[in-house]
Amino acid sequence: MNLHFIAIGGSAMHNLALALNHKGNKITGSDDAIFEPSKSKLKNAGLLPDENGWFPNKITTHLDAIILGMHAKKDNPELLRAIDLGIKIYSYPEFLFEQSKHKTRVVIGGSHGKTTITSMILHVLHYNGKEIDFMVGAQLEGFETMVHLTEENDFILLEGDEYLSSPIDRRPKFHLYKPNIALLSGIAWDHVNVFPTYENYVEQFEIFVDSIVSGGILVYNEEDPELVGIAENTTNQIRKHGYNTPEYSIEDGTTILNTPEGELPLELFGAHNLNNLAGAKWICQHMGVDEDDFYEAISTFKGASKRLEKIVGTNNMLVYKDFAHSPSKVIATTTAVKNQYPNKTLVACLELHTYSSLTPEFLKQYNSSLNSADEAIVFFSPEALQIKKLPPITESQIFEAFGKSDLTVFTNPEKFQLHLKNMDYSNKVLLLMSSGNYGGLDFNEIKNWVS
Incomplete structure (x- = not known):
């Protein structure tokens, strides 16, 4: 073509x-x-x-x-x-569906965790020599490109984004895939510029569940009451499997997963990632991977790019960057890092960068989201507000929204970078959370600052 x-x-x-x-x-x-x-x-x-x-x-x-x-x-x-x-004009998801109409479509959706879960599944299948087509939203180690399409593969694995399909197609992307097997990781109100109310946002997931092919499978996080309600109330004739966070422990900075075969050390950490792992295991089993083979493979999974990605790591200090930007992701990520390194000082930096996070009304959703941090920093660019044609936000609004009196706020990228450069990193974990780059921060430069 x-x-x-x-x-x-x-x-x-x-x-x-x-x-x-x-x-x-x-x-x-x-x-x-x-x-x-x-x-x-x-x-x-x-x-x-x-x-x-x-x-x-x-x-x-x-x-x-x-x-x-x-x-x-x-x-x-x-x-x-x-x-x-x-x-003929296709949106991105429309064309992916056209390429996979005769395949078994596995779609991973949810407000958070979908990239990590999709990457986990792909890692496990690759480890076990199972060839599939796929589309993943983040770069994964060992894969040159994150879209792979063939004529011969039976399965296609798709990350199911709920954002709009194209400028002329206002349907969420994941409504167009018509999955045979689907997973939903959780619902936390996002994209307020498109879905102005929580109820409107939740409705998109209801439509997604109803779009699953009759006789198909829904795997869902039972710890999310909204998802439980959607799964119980759908009239779609599908099979449903709930999952929960498995038992685990943390020993000397290593997360240990309890499995039927014994304790399994993992490269990843955080309760939210263990929950993601449980969902990924269900999907892999539906795609023909035995439980034992799943555990062997997942023990070597290091994570998707920008998802709790370690930039620097020594016995004395660590630096992580993460894509977290919505309130639920910020809470999960900050809590995970603090639990993993309870004896180190956690410095958590959040950039307010997306349309949602820069909306004064939505800012209130961030209340207490940085409370797990020993030192909390929020960065936002007044220029970004102008570009997005949003009303100005004051520092006092930030303090009020986060509900943390010892918060530090930066609006100037040079001053923020100077603060990081001059910081004493001994016995600290620096966590950089953003879907942007803090007004031009070179993440590789941080390695020079801490050495």
């Missing part, structure tokens, strides 16, 4: 472009800005656009279809040209 990507530089979009190119399709694309690592990967595959920008002349009747990224706008000139010419 001749396929053109509008907004080819996106994290998911460039991976799909690479996968389809590898499969033998002719791929072209455009974007107004492309950053690393997308830029280098596209260049190495010969898919990097010659110049940034939108070029309607690229859109011709020789194209079989357009794949439209969420980064593009409704009035994108290439999109308007494609509409005028009557070319």
